[in-house]
Amino acid sequence: MKILLTGGAGYIGSHTAVALLEAGHDAAVVDNYSNSSPEAVRRAEQITGKEIRLYEADVADKNRMMEILRSEMPDCIIHFAGLKAVGESVAKPVEYYRNNIDTTLTLIECMKELGLSNIVFSSSATVYGEDNIPPFTENMPKGVCTNPYGWTKWMQEQILTDAWFASEKEVISWAKAHDGDAAASDSGRVRPRELSVVLLRYFNPVGAHESGMIGEDPQGIPNNLMPYISQVAVGRRDHLTVFGDDYDTPDGTCRRDYIHVMDLAEGHVKAAEYSLEHRGAEVFNLGTGNPYSVLDMVKAFGDACGHPVKYEIGPRRAGDVQDSWANADKAKEILGWEAKRGIAEICRDAWKWQSGNPNGYDR
Numbered sequence: 001m002k003i004l005l006t007g008g009a010g011y012i013g014s015h016t017a018v019a020l021l022e023a024g025h026d027a028a029v030v031d032n033y034s035n036s037s038p039e040a041v042r043r044a045e046q047i048t049g050k051e052i053r054l055y056e057a058d059v060a061d062k063n064r065m066m067e068i069l070r071s072e073m074p075d076c077i078i079h080f081a082g083l084k085a086v087g088e089s090v091a092k093p094v095e096y097y098r099n100n101i102d103t104t105l106t107l108i109e110c111m112k113e114l115g116l117s118n119i120v121f122s123s124s125a126t127v128y129g130e131d132n133i134p135p136f137t138e139n140m141p142k143g144v145c146t147n148p149y150g151w152t153k154w155m156q157e158q159i160l161t162d163a164w165f166a167s168e169k170e171v172i173s174w175a176k177a178h179d180g181d182a183a184a185s186d187s188g189r190v191r192p193r194e195l196s197v198v199l200l201r202y203f204n205p206v207g208a209h210e211s212g213m214i215g216e217d218p219q220g221i222p223n224n225l226m227p228y229i230s231q232v233a234v235g236r237r238d239h240l241t242v243f244g245d246d247y248d249t250p251d252g253t254c255r256r257d258y259i260h261v262m263d264l265a266e267g268h269v270k271a272a273e274y275s276l277e278h279r280g281a282e283v284f285n286l287g288t289g290n291p292y293s294v295l296d297m298v299k300a301f302g303d304a305c306g307h308p309v310k311y312e313i314g315p316r317r318a319g320d321v322q323d324s325w326a327n328a329d330k331a332k333e334i335l336g337w338e339a340k341r342g343i344a345e346i347c348r349d350a351w352k353w354q355s356g357n358p359n360g361y362d363r
């Protein structure tokens, strides 16, 4: 398959490019490098020994995206491009809504004009909100998000689902109007095609490719747990602050479903393949189904790097949910995918990346 990855120079996109090439697919990347470096794509090429066509562009720029998509005509688009820092989204909501919603609307318009029909989208477990009780299943009602970033994911899921629904109706009315004559033209309009939308709700993507050549490269002070732990372990930061130890959990710290980024990447390969055969809008959790606490991860990382990771207990972080983990049965049953790597591999690979690249891609 020919697959185009928007935001493919980023953390999850670059790992997914590797998994796609290793599965025998062809990959092209579009990125504006607002939170990444082309170096990640170069390294993905080195890991696989295969070429990735790379376009520097803003996915919200429709003219440019029409040009790129017309020359690529991919079988599937995987839409990673987006802004993702929760705290920043509270300070800059308009920038987040503009970027995340506009990129999605632009892609849908281009797809329609070019007759492209398959899209896989990076959503987040954050759409389950605060009131659902884990393990989260895809048929639970979406919840109330605690920040603009979460709402952009919530809304992008809705926009893509509505676009699929309209595409199905359009195909039915076209078929009626042409009385079963599939080849008929309608004043030169592109024959409508029913969309295939696959919404992937990621749990907590962590770790790095086992080569240690690509990994997560946050700018400034990391917001997320695993990059922070890695930077403490490598000596870039003094200690981790654990956000609260008074939750109703066995050790008092929050529990999450940490998924190795290569397992997540392999889930995208299955999702892209599925998008070819299937029509509709379908949601899948990509998680392991196993919760681990903050202190479990601190301990596992210490074991992987050979020395304890220094931490202090601090107050709770506003907006944190106590528990979040997936029921991952649907992806196993329908996509034939399940996570294979555990927290020991996650910490081993994150450490290999961090210790080999203490300053990330040095961008």
Ligand code: NAD
Residues within 6 Å of the ligand: 006, 007, 008, 009, 010, 011, 012, 013, 030, 031, 032, 033, 034, 035, 036, 037, 057, 058, 059, 060, 079, 080, 081, 082, 083, 084, 099, 103, 122, 123, 124, 125, 202, 203, 204, 205
């Ligand atoms: P990332 O920031 O590393 O990658 C996103 C990429 O998109 C970056 O390379 C950035 O430069 C690019 N980009 C942003 N806006 C763009 C635009 N308008 N045009 C072109 N490129 C643009 O983030 P990631 O962790 O790889 O996340 C990928 C996707 O998965 C994002 O949509 C994110 O919201 C979603 N997601 C991530 C997590 C996580 O924990 N990492 C969890 C759930 C969902």
Ligand code: UD1
Residues within 6 Å of the ligand: 084, 086, 087, 124, 125, 126, 150, 204, 223, 224, 225, 226, 228, 240, 241, 242, 243, 244, 253, 254, 255, 256, 294, 317, 318, 319, 320, 321
């Ligand atoms: C966060 C976002 C979520 C987003 C996800 C991936 C919030 C409230 N949620 O999820 O919307 O999809 O990142 O980008 O920001 N922790 C510490 N100390 C730290 C950092 C984190 O104790 O320095 C704890 C947190 O309290 C949490 C766990 O570690 O219990 C995981 O945190 P994090 O990696 O930020 O992910 P989430 O909060 O699950």
